[in-house]
Amino acid sequence: MPDDIVKDEAMRPDQSPAALRHPEKAANPDRPSPRKPDWLRVKAPISKEYHETRRLMRDLKLNTVCEEAACPNIGECWQQKHATVMILGSVCTRACAFCNVATGQPDKLDPHEPDHVAEAVAGLGLQHVVVTSVDRDDLDDGGAEHFVRTIRAIRERSPATTIEILTPDFLRKPGAIEKVAAARPDVFNHNLETVPRLYATVRPGARYFHSLRLLDMVKQVDPSIFTKSGIMVGLGEERQEVLQVMDDLRAADVDFMTIGQYLQPTPKHHPIDRYVTPEEFESYRKMGYGKGFLMMASSPLTRSSHHADADFARMRAAREAKLAAAAG
Template sequence: MVTVLDTVKGERPRHPEKANRPDTPVLRKPKWIRVKAPGSPVYTETKKIVRDHGLVTVCEEAGCPNIGECWSKKHATMMIMGEACTRACAFCNVATGLPKPLDPEEPENVARAVEKLGLKHVVITSVDRDDLADGGAQHFVDVIGAIRARAPGTTIEILTPDFLRKEGAIEKVAEAKPDVFNHNLETVPRLYPSIRPGARYFHSLRLLQRVKEVDPTIFTKSGLMAGLGESREEILQVMDDMRSADIDFLTIGQYLQPTRKHAAVDRFVTPEEFASYERIARTKGFLLVSSSPLTRSSYHADEDFVRLREAREASLSKQR
C-alpha cells in the first residue's frame, strides 16, 4: 500500500492534506478481489507509448487493480489537465495540489497515442480543475477534436469532473458530441460530506440530466462505489435518482482503500450482492449495467460501448 508521503514524480507529497489524519484500519482483501501483477509484453508496449507521449493515465494515478488486464489489451484511460487535483476526496489516490498550467500540446499528444495504440474506443478523464474559469471544459473539447481529426473511427468516452459553479461548461463539452458522457456520483448523498466534500450530489445528477437535454443521442453513464458504509436501500434510491435523470449506463464496483489516511473500507461486498444490484438496476430501465467487485468506470469500456449501442437499438425496435 502506498502512503500519503509518496511523491508525484519525486517532487511533492501526493496527499499533504491527509498527512495529519489518524490511520484507518485496512481490511484484508477477500479472494475475489485479488488480481495478478502486470507484466505481459503488450503491457510493457502500452506503458512505453504512454511514456513516449508524456501522458498521464488514471490507471496509474488512481492505482486501478485492473491495470494489468487492460494495458495487456492496449486499453489505457488518459487523464488530461495534469496530475494534481484541486479537490481532496477521501476515497481518491490522485494527487492533491495546485495544478500546473494546461499543456497546449496535450490534445495532439493524446490523439497521437490513441492512433498509435489503434484504439476503437478511448476513455478520457481528468483531474478537477477548480482553478480554471471553465473547469477545463474547452480543453476537453480540444482533446475530442484532436482525436476526431487523427482517429475518426475511434469512439470517445469522457469521464469529467462536475464543473461545479462553471456556467456553460457542461453545455460546451456536450456540444462537442462525445459518444459517451460519464460523470460518477461515486456514493450515496448521506456520505458526500465525508467522502466527496467538494461536490454536491444533486449538481452531479443534474449535470448528466443536462447532457441529455443538450443532445439526447449522447449516452450518459455514472458509477458508484460500494463498501463505504452505504445501505442497500440507499444504493437503490440512487438508482432511481439516476433513472429520473435518464442515465443510460450504471457501473458499481468495490471501494478499495489507497492508503491508511484515506476513508476506510466499511465492508467487502460479495459478488452475489453485486449481481443482485445488477438485476435490480436492469429492471429499473438502465440500458446497461456493470456491477462486480472489480468493476471500474472504464473497465471493458470498449466492449461495453458495443453492448450499449446494441441495447439502444433493441429498445428502439420494441418501440416501433
C-alpha cells in the same frame, strides 16, 4: 512481485511516497484496510503489451488514471492496450477522501496535450477511448475547452474511434457542461461516487444534486449522447440508499451505471467499511436492469473504464433493440 497490485502504498513509479501526494490527509490517523478477500486479488502486470502501453504514455508525456488512481485492473487493460488518459495535468484541486490522485497546486495546462492524446489513440489503434481528468477549479471553465479540443483532435486523427469522456462536475462553471456536450462525445460519464448521505465525508467538494443535474443537462443538449455514472460501495452506504441512487439516475435518463468495490489507496484515506460480496454485486446488477438501465456493470473489480469498449458496444446494441421494439 506480489500478486495483489492494489497496495496501501500505491503510487506512480516516478513519484514520491503516497503520503506526499496528499498533504491534506497527512494528519489523518492510520486506518489500515482489512485483508482483501480472494475475489479482489489480481496478478501484477507483467505482459509485453503492458510495458509497451506504459512506454507510449511516457513518451507522449501523458498521465493515465490507471496509474494515478492505482486501478486494480491496470494489468488486464494495458495488456489489451486500453489506457484511460487523464488530461488537464496530474494534480487535482479537490481532496476527495477516497481518491489517490495527487492534490495540490495544479499543473500548467499543456497546449499540446490534445494532440498527444490523439497520437496515443492512433498509435494504440483504439476503437474506443476513455478520456478523464482531474478537477480544475482554478480554471474559468473548469477545463471544458480542453476536453473539447481533445475530442476534436481524436476525431480528426481517428474518425472511426468512439469517444467516452469521464468529466469532473464543473461546479460553478457556467456553460461548461453545455460546451463539452456540444462536442458530442459518444459517451458522457460523470460519477456520483457514493450515496448522498456520505458526500460530506467522502466527496466534500462536490454536490450530489449538481452532479445529477449535469447528467440531465447532457441529455437536454443532445439526447443521442449515452450518459453513464457510477458509485463505489463498501464506504458505509445502505442497500436502500444504493437503490435510491439508481432511481435518481434513471430519473435523469442515465443509460449506464457502474458499481464497484471501494479500495483504500493508503491508510490515510477513507476507511473501508466492508467488502461487498460478489452475490450482492450481482443483485445490484439485476436490480439495475429491472429499473431500466441499458447497461449495468456491477462487480467487485468494476471501474468506470473497465471493459468500456465492449460495454459500449452492448449498450449501443441495447438501445437499437429498444428502439426497434418501440417501432415495431
